Amino acid sequence: MTFITSFISQTMVYATVYTLTSLGIILGGRTGIFNISAEGILLASASTGFVTAYLTGNWLIGFIAGALIGAAFGFILAFTHETFKVNQFILGIILVIFGSGLSDLLYKIIVGVRLSAPQAPHVPTVTIPFLSKIPVISGILNQDVIVYFMYFAVIISYWFYYKTKIGLETKAIGENPKAADVVGVNVKRRRYLATIIGSALIGVAGAYLPIAITGTYSPDISAGRGFMAIGIAIFASWKPQRAILGGFLFAGIEVIAFQLELISANIPYQFFLMLPFVSVLIIMMIFKKQIEFPASVGKPYSRE
């Protein structure tokens, strides 16, 4: 029983990273800006978030710093793409490289080499009255604030895309920016906003990695999760309700791979650790037919 609860709660923790990141990617992608730079944002916000949380002793300020760094990356992406019409993928790749350099540099300059790795302040756990006292359920429900923030973000995103006028317009921009422009939607401004807010969400996920999961910062902490989240966004056909499914799926695979690695003696552990990466490819192969893309992804918008 404890195995199952620990499996579920661990999965939830990793699913938070995957889901928040892919929600951020989806928001930009829905307006036509494909945020390939997610991995770079995760790294940069992990280091910024950790350093700020560590220095201030306040977890919340750490997450805000992570979100702000994410927003800054989003702004650079939207600005260079919309103003200079540079290919989004090239920009994204450069930003990934930029983010990975920035993360280690920041940590080296501000924290430096210590004998014992500095610890981040603790993120408070949500306890729901009555339910939290029941043995098995409490293991599942007693999660930190950011896990609940992730659920909230999924619900808000769903409501936004399907029930609000702005959300429908956002989807319209992704499909046909010219038509959206004709009916009076400010395409450029929406693209900026969506990319910046989306990247801020990715920034929260990035700060979550060192502050809540590992407690310390280490180089290359995101370990490819930014790119796997792109896989999730594509697999989800840019729908938030499917992104959380994908998030849990990949998180589950990751946690299982960890567990199997510990149990198995005959198969070298490296092959279990390959599982998450291989399953991204397998899942995308299986769901090839169901995958849809917003039509204007990758193209800068101009009125002529």
Place this chain on the structure above:
Amino acid sequence: MKKKNIIQKDLGTKLLRSLSVYGLALLIAFGLISIIIALLGFSVPEALKTLVTTSFKSAFGFQETIKKTIPLIFTTYAFTIPFMIKFFNIGAWGQMLFGGTAVAAVGLLIGNFGLPSFIMIPLLVVVGISAGGLWGWFAGFLKAKYDINPIISTIMLNFVAVLFVNFIATSPTFKDPLEGHPITRPLPSSATLGFFHGIPYSIIFAILAIIFVYILLKKTKLGYEITSVGYNLHSSQTYGINFQKTIMLTFLLGGALAGLGGALEVMNIHGKLIEGFAKTSGAQYGVFGILTSLVVAGSPTGVPIAAFFMAVLLVGADALQRTMQIPVEMVFLSQALIVLLIVIIRKKFEPNGGK
């Protein structure tokens, strides 16, 4: 006569334009770097001097530069060739690792047979090329048959390759029992290449690769197909060029070159497989290859020169860390910044060129 003049004039303005692109980008970038260095409390003139001149001040500096140039040429080609048809091979890292690992494993397995160098070395080179090529081709295959974005597939394959290196370097069959870090036993001397006055012999393979790529792209039907798909996908398909095949071929070629780069690192620089061998100055050769390729706008002819200049900066970055304690990431970050500026400025000057 008149026609020739127009062409010359065109070439002149083109040259002037690209010179001004690089000049302007470098000026802004060095300005920014100077500001950051000054903010961090280091001496700006000294840092800039170290960054640019270390490669040319001593024989050691120059040898180091060549050692870094060789793998960079391979990883830059690995990105450039698929980029010619507008696909992104982020997997040079993994392809290099896979090539190097295969070479180490095969080299150690057949090492006891006592094969002479003239069999061993060509054999291992072929193994490296095939392993890297296979790893690259697979990403192309996933794009052609399953429409999986190569950015994602190549990254996933990178991580698999990293774990594969760890598997080989820690397995009892190959691991050096005296080492704590995952490192294999040294390759037999018949499988390693030497140095000529500090310059690795792998430079011969790099020169051969440059000639090969040039001939392939400029003089063969296949090269023509790649170029025409890059210029205009639609019309190239009308003329019967198989797009799916071209995708797989460009990734195969890119991966094979990166694999050769990895093989040569193992056979020449290290003489064994060391975990994390495809890294230099704080990041992977694959990443620097991407940056180098973007500097020359994915044009294959500019690759060797650009790789050399990138290597000069990397040697300078190492020296900065050694002598002034400026973290290597600082230079790495600035390089990403410079490339971003070059890409933007180029777009501004030549709106239709530069991809």
